[in-house]
Amino acid sequence: MNDDTRRTENGASVKVRRVVAYAVLILMSFLCLIWFYILFINASRSHSELSTGFTPIPSSYALKNFMSVIRGSQPFARGMLNSLIISVCCATLSTYFSAMTAYAIHVYDFKLKKFMFTFILMIMMIPTQVTALGFLQLVTKMKLEDNFIPLIVPTIAAPAVFFYMKQYMESALPLSLVESARIDGAGEFRTFNQIVLPLMRPAIAVQAIFSFVQNWNNYFTPALILHKDNMKTLPILIATLRSADFLKFDMGSVYMSIAFSIFPVIIVYLILSKNIVGGVAAGAVKG
Numbered sequence: 523m524n525d526d527t528r529r530t531e532n533g534a535s536v537k538v539r540r541v542v543a544y545a546v547l548i549l550m551s552f553l554c555l556i557w558f559y560i561l562f563i564n565a566s567r568s569h570s571e572l573s574t575g576f577t578p579i580p581s582s583y584a585l586k587n588f589m590s591v592i593r594g595s596q597p598f599a600r601g602m603l604n605s606l607i608i609s610v611c612c613a614t615l616s617t618y619f620s621a622m623t624a625y626a627i628h629v630y631d632f633k634l635k636k637f638m639f640t641f642i643l644m645i646m647m648i649p650t651q652v653t654a655l656g657f658l659q660l661v662t663k664m665k666l667e668d669n670f671i672p673l674i675v676p677t678i679a680a681p682a683v684f685f686y687m688k689q690y691m692e693s694a695l696p697l698s699l700v701e702s703a704r705i706d707g708a709g710e711f712r713t714f715n716q717i718v719l720p721l722m723r724p725a726i727a728v729q730a731i732f733s734f735v736q737n738w739n740n741y742f743t744p745a746l747i748l749h750k751d752n753m754k755t756l757p758i759l760i761a762t763l764r765s766a767d768f769l770k771f772d773m774g775s776v777y778m779s780i781a782f783s784i785f786p787v788i789i790v791y792l793i794l795s796k797n798i799v800g801g802v803a804a805g806a807v808k809g
Contacts, residue, residue, distance in 0.1 A: 561784075564777040572773045587778035596759045597751055598779060604748075605738055605755040606786060608673050613733040616680040617687075617726050624687035625714055629700055639688070646681035650742065658746050668753045673744060677737070683729045690725040691718075727794040734790050738783075756783045 564572060566584035571577075591598050627639055661672045695718060703713040719726070741757040748754050754762075760779050 558784075561777060561781055565774070565781040567774055567777075569773045569775075572777075583774055584778070587772075587774045588782070590772065590775045591779045591782060594763075594775065596763055597754075598756070598759055598782065600752050601754055601756045601759040602783070602786070604670070604753060605757075605783075608670055608744075608755065609734045609737040609786075611670075611674045612677040612737040613730045615674065616677045616683050616733045617729045619678045620680050620683035620729070621687045621719065621722055621726060622714060623684050624691055625695075625718055627688060628691045628695065629697065642681045642684055645679075646685065654742070654746065657743075661747055667747055668750045669747070670753075672747055673737075673740075677733070680733070683733065686729055687722065687725055690722065694721055694725075731791060731794050735787055738787055 560576070563578065563580050564576075565587060567577075567581040568583045568586075571581055571583070623642075627635060657672075657676075661667060664672075666672050699717065699721075700713060703717050708717070739757060740755075741761065744755045745758050745761075748758065756779075760776070760783060763776055763779055
């Protein structure tokens with residue numbers, strides 16, 4: 523077999539693999555996006571139309587359903603603001619302080635370094651439901667019910683975010699760079715804020731998205747703490763709307779409220795998505 527024949531076969535093989543890869547990606551994209559399409563279609567239909575079954579053609583009740591959600595008994599606009607405040611604060615604090623903790627474990631050498639790393643990973647294995655009762659009792663004793671503080675401050679300790687940041691630093695942050703900054707006279711906070719954080723931008727963007735989405739969709743903990751209607755988050759309000767009695771139940775409004783709640787998540791994803799691939803790939807490879 524001559525070189526031209528081998529080159530031709532290799533080129534054909536590459537084309538076949540490329541076609542298969544594109545076909546798989548198109549299929550996966552379709553399976554991911556079809557549910558959003560179904561959601562938006564159902565959000566444009568009335569309760570009576572939804573009871574007849576699914577149709578791929580949108581209806582004309584989108585504006586009516588939207589106004590029903592906004593002007594309904596539940597304060598959805600206020601709920602979106604509450605969810606936005608909690609999610610943004612949690613994403614900011616968890617990514618910043620987790621990166622700072624990972625920086626301390628990665629750069630400094632001290633006796634309990636391995637123990638602290640293992641201890642943080644052990645905490646990551648504890649489910650939220652296990653500590654919920656004690657957490658609720660603590661919040662009650664501190665008189666912090668119907669307050670965002672118990673939902674925001676604990677997110678500073680985010681073991682999963684810390685672990686990801688630590689793995690990313692091992693592949694993207696050489697210790698020689700930190701030593702050079704110290705030799706140039708930079709303090710530790712200046713080194714971290716002006717040198718380390720810019721290098722960690724892809725990882726921070728990835729974890730910010732995950733943290734934002736997690737806190738935006740969080741129902742369990744806010745439902746235990748927030749009781750006043752003007753303090754509730756969107757997941758609580760949507761659950762309240764879905765649990766309405768039969769005479770007041772409107773499936774079109776429920777679908778519209780769900781569609782209404784995912785718009786901020788889509789916007790955050792579109793803003794930070796360019797860093798996802800690079801951040802996930804770099805964080806998964808240990809240098």
